[in-house]
Amino acid sequence: MTIKTHPQNILQEEWIMVLRGYAQKAEQAGQLHPKQLALIFEQQWFKALVAKDYGGLQWSLPQTVRFEEAIGWVDGSVGWAFTLCCGAGWFSGFLDKSFAQQIFKNEKVCLAGSGAPSGIAHILDSGNYKISGEWSHASGAPHATVFTANCFLEERNKIKAFCFLKDEVQMIKSWNTIGLVASASESFAVKNLVIPKERCFEIEPAKAVIKAPLYQYPFLQLAECTIAANMSGMALHFMEECEIHFKQKKYGETFMWENEKLQSIFRKEEANWSAARSAMLEAVEHSWQILLAKDKISESLLNQVSNSSQQVVKVCRHLVNTLYAFTGLSGARMNTLLNQIWRDFQTGSQHAIFIDLN
Known part of the structure; x- marks a missing residue:
């Protein structure tokens, strides 16, 4: 096969060797291999769509799409974890600034989560939220530092998104599929968790905190x-x-x-x-x-x-x-x-x- 715009052209050969070289061991372990993760963190790929205000790369969408294809070509599980975790990093454009600065200071920050509205949130008198729920298919869960989740907010009769820190969630090993094994898209849960109101966000262009085209x-x-x-x-x-x-x-x-x-x-x-x-x-x-x-x-x-x-x-x-x-x-x-x-x-x-x- 001869492809003029082959995705491998945007990848360094040593990256391909590391990501593919440890793919089998990653599948056996059921999560990305430490060597694969080390490269991802070194290159800051999980920050590809994170706002520059927080030390992110803030790639353009065309650049991101071409890289998504390239890393999916290298290895399915690595590509899948990157795609979903990188996508969650895009939420940086909508988060409270002080909270975003806090979580993105971590050089190994990784956001994982679920789009299913399978949680229930209640507004407390303080303005904070009390949340319970269980969410499936959080790709990259074992190395995630922050989890995002959609919840039904009963008092407002609408769905909103929230952020939980790693220590606040219970991870549930539920990923049992024939493929993308090392993406470790596990479930997570919280019960009666009270979080600050600053951890609630909405992903609508009008609600963007960072006024850059990427978040529009x-x-x-x-x-x-x-x-x-x-x-x-x-x-x-x-x-x-x-x-x-x-x-x-x-x-x-x-x-x-x-x-x-x-x-x-x-x-x-x-x-x-x-x-x-x-x-x-x-x-x-x-x-x-x-x-x-x-x-x-x-x-x-x-x-x-x-x-x-x-x-x-x-x-x-x-x-x-x-x-x-x-x-x-x-x-x-x-x-x-x-x-x-x-x-x-x-x-x-x-x-x-x-x-x-x-």
Whole structure:
């Protein structure tokens, strides 16, 4: 395969060696390996979307999306943990400034959390909050320093977001999926926890505390394109491993790669992936430039970002499932890289944001 804008071009070779070199040990341990985490903290990747006011990198959305794809290509679990923890770091633009300065002083800060409103919050006479609840799928939970969670605020009949410190939550080992094992997307819970009112926030552009374009970008489309980019990276990695497998595996008297039917199927899937990927990257770039120039993105352009992100995942699903059918038992063996990528992709593609019942 020859890809002009291959995601590996934005990564240093030593980064790839560390992240992939410890991927198997990370899966065995059920969480990211210390060597992988050391690199992430050294490069401050969990601060990619954290505001510069708090020592963050505050990357642009196009830069973030391209990196999401690249790190997803390197390893599924690392990419998934980065994508979700980095996404939670984006909330820095909406947090109380004194609280944000406090938590982001930590060089190993990492935000994890859940978007499900599975907690109940009550306003106390002091203005603080009393919260109970349990939340699932907090990617990166074992190394998280702050947890974010949505709660139903009964007194106001609305949903609001809150922050809990690591020592305030009970982590529950519940992550039991076929893939993305090392992302350690565990559950967490609190019971009758009282927290200061400063730890409540809302992720609406009008509620942004940091007045930078990054925090004016709508959350839905930001989530769609960043997670879709991650899936694109995993799909590309799967294609590349399939090509290696097909060139080494014989079908009758010849290697599988020499089969014209398989070549045609492979090239078709590759072309569809490339077209869908390009459309999403262009939509993201266009929407970002419009935001910078006009402070507001039209609904039609936001729909393009959503539709192109959803299309990427649909195309990647078809690609992975089509090529998998030709991998034989090598694709089914749990100890092969081919199988691990397949499992990671299948797990990530089940994210609720890409389940379409319309």
